[in-house]
Amino acid sequence: MSESKGSILVADDEESVRNLTSRVLSKMNYTVTTASNGEEVLDKVRNCSFDLLIMDIRMPKLDGMEAFKTLRINYPGLPIIMMTAFSTVETTLEAMRLGAFDYLTKPFDISEVKTAVEKAFSSRLENDVQSDTPKQASGLQIDAFVGSSPLMQEVFKTIGRVSVSNSSVLIQGESGTGKELVARTLHQYSNRKNKPFVTVNCGAIPEGILESEFFGHEKGAFTGAHSRKIGKFEFADGGTIFLDEIGEMSPMLQVKLLRALQEREFERIGGNEKIAVDVRVVAASNRNLRESIKEKTFRADLFYRLNVVSIFIPPLRERKEDIPLLAAYFRDKFCAKLGKQPKRISQEVIEVLQNYDWPGNVRELENIIEYAIVMGNGQVILAEDLPLEIATATKSQFSDKEGKPETLRAMVKSLEKGAIAAALQKTGGNKLQTSKVLGISRRALQYKIEEYGIE
Structure with a gap:
C-alpha cells in the first residue's frame, strides 16, 4: 500500500455524505476521519493533527460556523473547506469572512470535491516549499471583513440582499469601521462585478477640482486644462462609484451631483456633449x-x-465579541506578510483587547496586531507585546488601590492570575486539564499557582 498523501477530517451530519466523501478521498490515497457534528470536530482536532477539514455548515449540537470560529483562533494553519445545501449570498459571505479555503454547494459533483482538495494540498505544499511562509488561503476572503456579532450579522444580511440590486446605498459609521470594505463587497457580489469599481474620497480632494474629478473636463476649459480629462463617473460606466466622505462636499457640488444622479447624464466642464452613464452609486460618511x-x-x-438603502457599520466598542476573530484574522494576515508562522494569541491579550474602547475601530486593531507580530519574539502573542498605550488605556480595570495605572508587568500578572484562577474553577481544580x-x-x-498564591 502506498504512503498516504495526507490526513483529512470530514464533518457532516448526513451519514451518506460522510461515507461517499470518505470513499472518494480514500481512493485518492488520503487518510480520512469523520465527524457528525461540530463538537466532534473540535474534539478530534484537539487530539489529532489534520492537513485539511471539510465541514458542513448546518450540523447538530454545534454547527459548522460556530466550530469554525473556534478553529480560526486556535488552529490558524488548518485549511477548511465549507459545505452547505443552502447556498445564498449570505452563507457565501459568512464562509468568506471567516476565511474558508473553499466553499462547496451540495449536492456537489465528485470532481468538485477532488479539485478543491487537490487545490488545498497544493497550496499547503507551496507554503512548505516557500520557507514555510503562510499565505492567504482563499479567493473567497475579503480583507478584514470579519464579525459574528448580532450587529454584524444584520450588516451581512443587508449586503446579501442588496448586492444583487442596482439601488443606491448610503453607508454610515465612524472612521475605521470598514465602510469602503462594505462598498467593495456590494460591488463584488453584484451583477456589475466585472465592471469598474471607482473610489472618490470627497474629503481628500480640494473643492476646486472635485467637479473635474467627478465629471471630467475638456481641453482649455480652464487654466491648466491642457488636455481632455475623463471623470470618475465616466470611468465607472457599467460599474460602481463609491463616494467616500460625501458629507464633506460643498453645497454647490451637491446640486450638480444631484442633477447627474437624477438625469443619469452630465457634461464635462467646458463641454456641451451630454454623456449618459449607467453607474451604481454607493456613498459613505462618518457624519x-x-x-x-x-x-x-x-x-x-x-x-x-x-x-435608498442604508447600512450602518457599528463601532468596534459595540461589538467586542468580534475582537477574537478579528485579531486572529489580522494575525494570519501579518504573519503571512512578514513570512512568519501563525502565532497563538494568549487569553490575556484577548482580555486586554476586549477591555479597550477602540476609538480608531477596526483599523486601529489591525495596526495593534501588526505591531505585536513585529515586536513579539515567541510563538505566542503576549500582553507585553502590545503597545503600552493599549494596556494603560484599560487602567479602570488594571489600577492600584489609589487609582494609579500599574506597570505593564503588573497588568500582565493580574491578567495571568485571573486566567489561571478562572481555568482552575472551570476544571474543578484539575491541574492537568x-x-x-x-x-x-x-x-x-x-x-504560577505558587507564585500568585492561588488556592
Missing part, C-alpha cells in the same frame, strides 16, 4: 447626515436620493 440636513450643510433631496486549557505545562502551572 450623521440627518443632523447635517438640520444644520443646512447637506441637501435633503440628495440625501434621499442616496439613502487546566494546563491543557491554558496551553502550558503542568510544571509551569504549578509554578
